[in-house]
Amino acid sequence: MLSVSHAVTGAFIAAKLPHPALYVPLILASHYLEDWIPHWDVGTGLSNGTRKRSTAFILEIFDLAIALGLVYLFWQAGQSELNLHVWAGTFLSLVPDFMEAPRNFLRWEPRFLHKINQFHGFFHHSIPDFLLGLAPQIVLLIIVGWLI
Numbered sequence: 001m002l003s004v005s006h007a008v009t010g011a012f013i014a015a016k017l018p019h020p021a022l023y024v025p026l027i028l029a030s031h032y033l034e035d036w037i038p039h040w041d042v043g044t045g046l047s048n049g050t051r052k053r054s055t056a057f058i059l060e061i062f063d064l065a066i067a068l069g070l071v072y073l074f075w076q077a078g079q080s081e082l083n084l085h086v087w088a089g090t091f092l093s094l095v096p097d098f099m100e101a102p103r104n105f106l107r108w109e110p111r112f113l114h115k116i117n118q119f120h121g122f123f124h125h126s127i128p129d130f131l132l133g134l135a136p137q138i139v140l141l142i143i144v145g146w147l148i
């Protein structure tokens with residue numbers, strides 16, 4: 001899914017649970033579970049060559065900016081102290097995609113990441129239909145926004 005979907009989910013889980021021992025495994029599991037849902041994201045088309053890496057990279061920058069902006073808006077705005085759990089949850093929710101970034105954008109995959117990226121790929125189901133692929137993510141964001 002898009003970074004914004006993962007980030008908002010991770011921040012939400014970290015904000016709701018009292019301890020990292022509870023939210024760390026749940027946030028990682030949520031990433032793979034969300035990627036399992038057929039979706040569109042900025043990496044869609046990279047593997048079959050229908051999207052250029054440079055285009056995906058630029059789209060990813062926007063995706064990350066929107067993700068950080070929404071997390072800030074929902075959990076940090078108006079707070080005098082940095083909410084470390086929320087930002088840790090946000091970062092953690094994106095770790096599986098960060099581990100794939102060298103392969104996706106630089107065509108280089110450190111050997112130690114190969115198995116975990118294969119695991120990620122097993123769960124990842126992206127579809128080329130933009131609107132159909134965005135629909136589950138919009139529903140997810142509405143549900144999280146409603147539950148905050």
Ligand SMILES: [Zn+2]
Nearest residue numbers: 001035096097
């Ligand atoms: Zn992913």
